[in-house]
Amino acid sequence: MESKIKGFMDLVKQRNQYEPEFLQAVEEVAETVIPYIANQEIYSGKNILLRMVEPERVMMFRVPWVDDSGEIIVNRGYRIQMNSAIGPYKGGLRFHPTVNLSILKFLAFEQVFKNALTTLPMGGGKGGSDFDPKGKSDDEIMRFCHAFMSELSRHIGHNTDVPAGDIGVGGREIGFLFGMYKKLRNEFTGVLTGKGMSWGGSLIRPEATGYGTVYFAQNMLETKGDTLKGKTVAVSGSGNVAQYACEKATQLGAKVVTLSDSSGYIFDADGIDVDKLAYVMEIKNERRDRISEYVKKYPKAKFFRGERPWSVKCDVAMPCATQNEINGDEAQSLLSNGCFVVSEGANMPSTPDAAHAFQKARILYAPGKASNAGGVATSGLEMSQNSLRINWTRDEVDEKLKKIMSDIHDSCIKFGKQDDGYIDYVTGANIAGFVKVADAMLAQGVV
Numbered sequence: 001m002e003s004k005i006k007g008f009m010d011l012v013k014q015r016n017q018y019e020p021e022f023l024q025a026v027e028e029v030a031e032t033v034i035p036y037i038a039n040q041e042i043y044s045g046k047n048i049l050l051r052m053v054e055p056e057r058v059m060m061f062r063v064p065w066v067d068d069s070g071e072i073i074v075n076r077g078y079r080i081q082m083n084s085a086i087g088p089y090k091g092g093l094r095f096h097p098t099v100n101l102s103i104l105k106f107l108a109f110e111q112v113f114k115n116a117l118t119t120l121p122m123g124g125g126k127g128g129s130d131f132d133p134k135g136k137s138d139d140e141i142m143r144f145c146h147a148f149m150s151e152l153s154r155h156i157g158h159n160t161d162v163p164a165g166d167i168g169v170g171g172r173e174i175g176f177l178f179g180m181y182k183k184l185r186n187e188f189t190g191v192l193t194g195k196g197m198s199w200g201g202s203l204i205r206p207e208a209t210g211y212g213t214v215y216f217a218q219n220m221l222e223t224k225g226d227t228l229k230g231k232t233v234a235v236s237g238s239g240n241v242a243q244y245a246c247e248k249a250t251q252l253g254a255k256v257v258t259l260s261d262s263s264g265y266i267f268d269a270d271g272i273d274v275d276k277l278a279y280v281m282e283i284k285n286e287r288r289d290r291i292s293e294y295v296k297k298y299p300k301a302k303f304f305r306g307e308r309p310w311s312v313k314c315d316v317a318m319p320c321a322t323q324n325e326i327n328g329d330e331a332q333s334l335l336s337n338g339c340f341v342v343s344e345g346a347n348m349p350s351t352p353d354a355a356h357a358f359q360k361a362r363i364l365y366a367p368g369k370a371s372n373a374g375g376v377a378t379s380g381l382e383m384s385q386n387s388l389r390i391n392w393t394r395d396e397v398d399e400k401l402k403k404i405m406s407d408i409h410d411s412c413i414k415f416g417k418q419d420d421g422y423i424d425y426v427t428g429a430n431i432a433g434f435v436k437v438a439d440a441m442l443a444q445g446v447v
């Protein structure tokens with residue numbers, strides 16, 4: 001089996017030599033799915049996984065725009081349309097200076113499996129730009145978003161490809177992007193999700209990824225007859241996903257002691273309660289400042305410049321910032337400090353060494369493609385509401401989100417439960433996602 005996996009990866013490496021994040025995401029899937037395929041006659045000789053690692057389409061485009069000083073800036077825009085076997089492409093847009101083809105292909109590949117897990121009819125895609133929103137004025141953000149959409153609009157549509165937010169793309173950016181799409185196409189459709197409530201958005205969409213990550217942690221704990229109540233939680237990031245993971249974990253009786261951003265992390269032994277979280281939201285969403293501001297208002301808390309929060313003592317870790325933010329040593333440090341639940345809010349936040357350490361220690365470890373699927377699932381619910389031209393209540397959407405997270409958890413058990421009772425959520429999520437997409441691809445023939 002090892003030689004089969006190696007042979008497959010050699011081929012993928014040859015074709016994608018300079019794409020380390022993409023290769024990392026593919027290898028994790030190959031390690032779990034290839035042994036499964038070997039025992040399934042229907043997939044034999046169909047090269048399904050080889051077809052899945054090749055995007056259906058990749059767009060790369062120039063995004064020229066004018067900054068406040070009158071200078072012309074040129075960024076690069078991308079949209080990866082990875083797989084449409086089970087529905088229109090769906091996946092977020094990331095605006096961050098580190099964005100490149102490798103990162104977006106890894107995200108698009110993960111998205112295919114994640115979207116399949118939600119049970120909603122959504123294919124996988126991802127896009128974005130190397131544009132850095134930090135320090136830009138609202139007018140500059142608007143001009144960039146308009147320029148970006150002036151090209152992207154040719155490639156998307158409510159039945160073709162429906163982008164959403166990701167790092168650096170929140171409600172403000174979705175508004176500017178939607179405005180330009182509507183003007184260019186002269187149609188008001190659900191072409192983006194994460195929209196404002198008065199123009200087609202869904203309640204709970206902003207909260208959904210963070211809430212879903214916490215619901216998934218709760219589902220995992222329930223398999224041990226346990227709950228989040230009284231647990232100490234370390235969260236990384238302080239953006240959209242981290243904020244709502246912190247809110248929901250606190251509502252369920254846990255104590256969140258850390259948040260972070262690219263400058264470092266804060267540790268608050270007393271817990272980040274509702275009032276403190278409101279202040280974090282003011283710092284990050286309104287003032288767009290650094291998380292270190294927190295300790296000015298709450299001096300009992302500490303700020304650790306340039307560090308990540310994985311050396312603190314906690315029961316539960318929720319990495320909600322970015323990819324590869326927990327390395328092997330940090331995973332060991334979490335384990336030796338007693339952490340026994342890891343629910344990933346970010347995409348691929350654990351390096352392969354970290355993921356293997358969690359699996360070897362047989363803790364409750366959920367990969368992002370399962371535990372952070374609540375965001376895209378609620379985007380799917382936003383699409384349904386747009387098509388039906390109705391709005392569900394907050395409670396209705398939250399109930400559907402909980403049900404979807406619990407169904408994803410069940411799928412992971414179905415394909416990931418081992419003979420000794422240990423649930424390998426990585427294997428479970430990869431195989432469950434693969435089966436759904438692969439069956440649709442088989443039915444549709446070689447296209």
Ligand code: NDP
Pocket residue numbers: 165166167168169170209237238239240241242260261262263320321322323345346347372373375376
């Ligand atoms: P935001 O832009 O709202 O927040 C990102 C947070 O992560 C910020 O605190 C940011 O710090 C920090 N961060 C970003 N890059 C780095 C880095 N290289 N090193 C250290 N910290 C970093 O993004 P989201 O909360 O939306 O996304 C967070 C993660 O969740 C991403 O992995 C994303 O792909 C994933 N995700 C998001 C979904 C969504 O619905 N939004 C859905 C599913 C997954 P700073 O403020 O200093 O930049």
